[in-house]
Amino acid sequence: MGLFSGLLNWLRSLFWSKSMDIACIGLQNAGKTSLVNILTNNQFSESMIPTVGFNLRKIQKGNVTLKVWDLAGQPRFRSIWERYCRGVNAIVWVLDSADRETFSTSRAELHALLEKAELKGIPLLVLANKNDLPDHATVDEVISALGLATIRNREVSCYAISAKSSRNIDITLAWLMKRA
Template sequence: MGLMQLLRRLSELRKPTRKLRILLLGLDNAGKTTILKVIAKETQDKDQVEPTRGFNIKSVNSSGFRLDVWDIGGQRALRPYWKNYFEETDILIYVVDSADPGRLEESRVQLDELLVEDKLTGVPLLVFANKQDLGMALKADDISNDMKLTELTDRRWQIQPCSAKTEEGIADGIDWVLKSVKASSKN
């Protein structure tokens, strides 16, 4: 086998085997874009994040998967347009600002509306309880109870405490996503 053939084979082995479409949603200022930057390993400018006016897309290779992550703006005026991005979603990641308990009910209502959408039926859900680095942040268990996540029976779900600022918990959440997809593909 020649060097070029060997290099081609090695290149093929590194290519992701499966493409995943991930929808990253949540209220404005929850930390979605910063989480996206952490996932994409673009952490050099994560402290300079502007509110998303529309959407951001990043593709990341991880553990044999190509993750196409769609970060959609969470401002009230943009939320009616979220439905335009539901098609072929493999994973829903919903980000909650753990340090803003005053908006937890609004966040719960928005998530409830997402979970009854036909195009998102049965789609695994990861909830990032973001901003855990802040002293006033609610614990993930409290958020889970307040958002009634324990009542979900129609899909796999996980709540993951995290801090986009310190990056703690983000990799654990993505690991859960990959394990969830692998488990569902075995069934």
């Protein structure tokens, strides 16, 4: 019986498995790598080393394999963002919702990226991370600060999350899985 069920599961994976590519981007220190670590192995670390260039992680959730490009957010790496966003199923923009001083830069970088013709129509998920910190921005404040209501010709969603406490990671994952 074990051999038969193993064969059946393998056949199911051939016909019903899905994969999706995701670009996880945003300014430095927004929590992109922490988010990817929570999605991958449900582990958070207080001591993170800034990403240099990019990291590629594969995450298996049920019959869906997520291939996540975790892109560095420092100014010198922002020119590579477009290259890794081409052809993805979703762009995940991570924002430090407690660092309001970065909102205008984040808005400018996000809109500059979304203006690229090659990225037209790719769904956008904005994650206002670090909502466990005092004085974090609300979802409505983030929508306003980043000008999300002005974005046209693509699906746009915004959630408040905390990679540290795993708050709303479930709805983030559900949003991603629906686009697989």
